[in-house]
Amino acid sequence: MRPVSKPTLLGSESEREYLALREGIAKEIKPKGQIEWMFLDDILEILWEILRLRRYRTLIICNTIPAAIQSLFKQVCYDDDYLNNSQVEEEAIRIAKAYFQDAKAKKKFMEILGGVGFNERAVEAEAFRLAISDLERLDRMLSALERRRNKVLRFIAQYRNSLATQIRRVIDRTIAEDLPSRDPVKSLEHAD
Numbered sequence: 001m002r003p004v005s006k007p008t009l010l011g012s013e014s015e016r017e018y019l020a021l022r023e024g025i026a027k028e029i030k031p032k033g034q035i036e037w038m039f040l041d042d043i044l045e046i047l048w049e050i051l052r053l054r055r056y057r058t059l060i061i062c063n064t065i066p067a068a069i070q071s072l073f074k075q076v077c078y079d080d081d082y083l084n085n086s087q088v089e090e091e092a093i094r095i096a097k098a099y100f101q102d103a104k105a106k107k108k109f110m111e112i113l114g115g116v117g118f119n120e121r122a123v124e125a126e127a128f129r130l131a132i133s134d135l136e137r138l139d140r141m142l143s144a145l146e147r148r149r150n151k152v153l154r155f156i157a158q159y160r161n162s163l164a165t166q167i168r169r170v171i172d173r174t175i176a177e178d179l180p181s182r183d184p185v186k187s188l189e190h191a192d
Helices: 015-029 033-063 065-077 086-098 103-114 120-182 184-191
Strands: none
Touching: 015 033, 033 065, 033 120, 065 086, 065 103, 065 120, 086 103, 103 120
């Protein structure tokens, strides 16, 4: 396998996984020559970025959960008399912070949600709602990467087809040029 320069990875990403992915793609594509290795590296970079963004989708939603908890708590606990109640705001922040660290706080919050017919999926749905603009941007980035990937794959197919066509022409020309000397009838005529 052709050596690869050190990939540009984030601190949480594994060079071993990157190189294993590269090896797997190389086995599938079976690059021949420098140009095909360049195509392979282009596809690898695009694929790695697609995988990265797909991981980010879940992380974006997870990172929005504290804000979702605050939002749901305020929706459930605010009523018209307490619309500007700073205590409810402070309690929402406290519960959002404690949700992941204190099982009792999480249980209390889930009981509050359960009282109005919500469950943990309501928290995830609210996190999704709050993150929707970021997720839409992420989807646009993914679509652009997938278009780039498809374009590179078309280039590989065109390159290989072009190369095969060039090879076929050379072979056909070589055979055509060699035919008169190999033609048994002509060889007999020349022998006379």
